Amino acid sequence: MKVAFFSTKEYEADAFKGAPSAGIHEITYLPHRLDPVTARLAQGHDAVCIFVNDAADAETLDVLKQAGVKAVALRCAGYNNVDLKRAEELEIAVVRVPAYSPEAVAEFAVGMIMTVVRKYHKAYNRVREGNFLLSGLVGFNLQGKTVGIIGTGKIGMLTGRILSRGFRCNVLAYDPYPNKVDADEAGITYVSDLKDLLKQADIISLHCPLMDSTRYLLNAETFPLTKEGVVIVNTSRGGLIETNALIQNLKNGHVAAVGLDVYEREGEYFFRDGSGTIMHDDVFSRLLSFYNVFLTGHQAFLTNEALSSIAQTTLENLSNVEQGEACKNAVKG
Numbered sequence: 001m002k003v004a005f006f007s008t009k010e011y012e013a014d015a016f017k018g019a020p021s022a023g024i025h026e027i028t029y030l031p032h033r034l035d036p037v038t039a040r041l042a043q044g045h046d047a048v049c050i051f052v053n054d055a056a057d058a059e060t061l062d063v064l065k066q067a068g069v070k071a072v073a074l075r076c077a078g079y080n081n082v083d084l085k086r087a088e089e090l091e092i093a094v095v096r097v098p099a100y101s102p103e104a105v106a107e108f109a110v111g112m113i114m115t116v117v118r119k120y121h122k123a124y125n126r127v128r129e130g131n132f133l134l135s136g137l138v139g140f141n142l143q144g145k146t147v148g149i150i151g152t153g154k155i156g157m158l159t160g161r162i163l164s165r166g167f168r169c170n171v172l173a174y175d176p177y178p179n180k181v182d183a184d185e186a187g188i189t190y191v192s193d194l195k196d197l198l199k200q201a202d203i204i205s206l207h208c209p210l211m212d213s214t215r216y217l218l219n220a221e222t223f224p225l226t227k228e229g230v231v232i233v234n235t236s237r238g239g240l241i242e243t244n245a246l247i248q249n250l251k252n253g254h255v256a257a258v259g260l261d262v263y264e265r266e267g268e269y270f271f272r273d274g275s276g277t278i279m280h281d282d283v284f285s286r287l288l289s290f291y292n293v294f295l296t297g298h299q300a301f302l303t304n305e306a307l308s309s310i311a312q313t314t315l316e317n318l319s320n321v322e323q324g325e326a327c328k329n330a331v332k333g
Ligand code: NAD
Pocket: 077, 078, 098, 099, 102, 105, 150, 151, 152, 153, 154, 155, 156, 174, 175, 176, 177, 207, 208, 209, 210, 213, 214, 235, 236, 237, 261, 262, 298, 299, 300, 301, 302
């Protein structure tokens, strides 16, 4: 297949060129983010390969169809950026990489919890400036604390396991589709009502997908249900948190610390070098101004293992589509 690869980063191109199935598809690596205008660049290609902040909305899919594209291959797990209904109407296949390295994200989430609880980020800057004072760096032990995992799929389950088995936290979880067998083995206890988790957790880690039902799961009404001094970590999708409500709860001190790898309007900024330019997003700038907020640019997945796995699965998915075979990683509306 001829594949137009949008939003290319050099580390992705390297992983695709080094994959066992490299060479079976002809890939054009493009730096552009997919949108209705850049979609025209797919002319003459059979498929597009896209990442989390490429927009495969209805308008873009219409342009892709006219350009002759038959498949959208997501090189990520989430597919909230694809209009699946329109893709089906246009008979454009959508495939994804449901699991590449849940360990990469789970380990990052635990690292983020440690960072904001033990203030690694503040200590790093302080020591570099020759300031060896410890005032303001007091953290708390994770052992014995209650961690609430929202979403116990591949990543949430692993995160809970590390925290329960490794740190000896009391791990609670909420998931509308609980997996009792794996949870028992991981040392995770389910609550049947999300509110119970919100009320009890010292630390909340988000691991559910972004859907209409989960958008703003943490919002102006649900933040007050959480414990005074709660720590929040989000490595899932920015839209799970109503950022303005989070800011209010940081300002009034209800939320003690936050680690975010994702942000609800990250599409405009993430994966690009904006240094030396003006940040126009006042909400993001306000987040950055808090001493107790640690932000990263959607990098939880970024390990060699994950990149290799993404590349190989994507190439196999494209082969399935090319050969008209059923693809186990197809996404339907
Ligand atoms: P998964 O599909 O294995 O698990 C998602 C779980 O969420 C499922 O068990 C599902 O039942 C549960 N869920 C659905 N609705 C829920 C709700 N309302 N409340 C609580 N749980 C709910 O997905 P995964 O591989 O574990 O990934 C989780 C999320 O992590 C993805 O959706 C993606 O958005 C995000 N992610 C982020 C990165 C990153 O680099 N930051 C990388 C990969 C994935």
